Amino acid sequence: MNHWLFKTEPGCFSFEDLKNRSNMTEPWDGVRNFQARNYLRDSVQLGDRILFYHSNIPEPAVVGLAEIVRAGYPDTTALNPNGEHFDPKASADKPIWYMVDVRYVKPLQRIVTLASIKQNPLLADMQLVKRSRLSIQPVTADEWQIIMIMGGMVEGMKGQ
Numbered sequence: 001m002n003h004w005l006f007k008t009e010p011g012c013f014s015f016e017d018l019k020n021r022s023n024m025t026e027p028w029d030g031v032r033n034f035q036a037r038n039y040l041r042d043s044v045q046l047g048d049r050i051l052f053y054h055s056n057i058p059e060p061a062v063v064g065l066a067e068i069v070r071a072g073y074p075d076t077t078a079l080n081p082n083g084e085h086f087d088p089k090a091s092a093d094k095p096i097w098y099m100v101d102v103r104y105v106k107p108l109q110r111i112v113t114l115a116s117i118k119q120n121p122l123l124a125d126m127q128l129v130k131r132s133r134l135s136i137q138p139v140t141a142d143e144w145q146i147i148m149i150m151g152g153m154v155e156g157m158k159g160q
Contacts, residue, residue: 003139004044005051005062005128006102015052015064015107024104025069029077030085031097036136041072041098043138050102051139051147053128060114062147063107070101109152122146 006028008014018026031037050066074095077085090096117123123146127137139147148154 002043002045002048003051003141003144004039004048004068005053005137005139006066007053007055007135007137009056010054011056014054015066015104018052018066018102018104021104025101027070027075027099028102029075029099031075031099031135032085032087033135036134037096037098039136039138040100044068044072044100044136046071049105049144051144062112062117062151065105065108065153066102067105068100069103072098072100075099110150112147112150116150117147120146120150 010016013026018024028040031040046068048068050068051062052064052066053062054060074092075085075090075097077083077099078087078090078095078097079092080086081088085097087096114128117126118129123129123143126139126143127134145154
């Protein structure tokens with residue numbers, strides 16, 4: 001199982017929005033960055049776990065946990081000429097963009113702010129700290145565990 005951090009602006013789609021969807025599941029569509037697309041197409045797999053991250057707010061933070069319930073498949077929003085994610089270069093025969101389906105799991109007991117992540121020396125190499133603009137980011141098993149401790153999801157060692 002892999003671990004990921006998925007970013008979203010809560011004004012567009014929030015963790016609460018995911019919770020309120022049918023079966024608490026939603027396609028993660030509209031990704032228009034090639035590296036993030038490659039992750040969705042090639043690496044994100046059924047059962048992978050997600051840190052759900054709210055970005056572009058006064059205090060960005062990991063707010064909850066989600067999981068992949070359908071691995072990468074062509075993003076049909078790229079084919080809708082009236083949609084905000086339309087790409088005239090995409091076609092049904094030659095898709096450019098991919099999406100996955102995510103399901104709500106649960107909120108963190110304590111949100112984990114970007115500031116607290118940056119202050120933790122154990123997370124200094126986390127992609128969120130180094131390349132915070134990418135909307136889909138891999139998370140190592142150690143980073144996942146540290147975020148779980150910080151978020152009150154598991155007990156950690158003193159000092160963490």
